[in-house]
Amino acid sequence: MDVHANKPAHRQFPTSMIAAALLALGLGACGGGGSDAPAADPGTPNPTNPPLVAGTCDLPNFKQELLDRINALRASGASCGSSGNFPAVPAVVWNDKLTAAADGHAQDMAAKNYFSHDSQDGRSFSTRITNAGYTWAAAGENIAAGQTTVESVMSSWRNSPGHCANLMSANFVDVGVACRPAASASNTYSKYWVMDLGKAAR
Numbered sequence: 001m002d003v004h005a006n007k008p009a010h011r012q013f014p015t016s017m018i019a020a021a022l023l024a025l026g027l028g029a030c031g032g033g034g035s036d037a038p039a040a041d042p043g044t045p046n047p048t049n050p051p052l053v054a055g056t057c058d059l060p061n062f063k064q065e066l067l068d069r070i071n072a073l074r075a076s077g078a079s080c081g082s083s084g085n086f087p088a089v090p091a092v093v094w095n096d097k098l099t100a101a102a103d104g105h106a107q108d109m110a111a112k113n114y115f116s117h118d119s120q121d122g123r124s125f126s127t128r129i130t131n132a133g134y135t136w137a138a139a140g141e142n143i144a145a146g147q148t149t150v151e152s153v154m155s156s157w158r159n160s161p162g163h164c165a166n167l168m169s170a171n172f173v174d175v176g177v178a179c180r181p182a183a184s185a186s187n188t189y190s191k192y193w194v195m196d197l198g199k200a201a202r
Contacts, residue, residue: 067094
């Protein structure tokens with residue numbers, strides 16, 4: 001069980017390269033799970049015990065549930081509190097390069113037990129996105145820690161003005177999300193989430 005509050009945080013670099021940052025606190029949550037089922041032959045699919053999918057915290061329908069929730073919000077428009085009211089905007093599409101950037105950072109935070117947009121080696125989210133091969137005209141990032149489900153992390157982001165604004169920004173057309181479990185029982189949080197959003201440069 002996480003005894004600390006879940007934490008979401010966001011950053012955005014629009015084309016003008018003006019950065020905005022916000023750190024908000026959500027509600028606490030419990031985590032856990034695992035399986036003692038025997039491993040299947042690597043060459044034989046086992047529908048009763050499928051292999052873990054890296055970067056998903058082993059949550060079912062990870063990618064589709066995230067896309068459905070993000071795009072339902074974007075289709076309906078949203079009031080994002082102090083960040084303003086946003087009209088409906090077009091859907092975003094899943095991007096493997098943004099997902100790779102998000103997964104690398106989620107894995108790093110989980111392994112090293114920290115929570116920040118900046119990697120401990122000094123890289124910013126925009127640098128990680130560029131290093132993943134995504135040439136961007138606009139880029140943003142939401143991070144969170146402690147939430148155990150797609151529903152709970154999306155609720156945390158939706159209820160925080162800065163994160164909501166990133167979710168609703170018409171500047172973004174691509175998205176990638178990753179979740180990594182804590183590397184140790186001594187970690188501050190049980191799960192680490194990263195959402196990278198972008199618009200590719202033309």
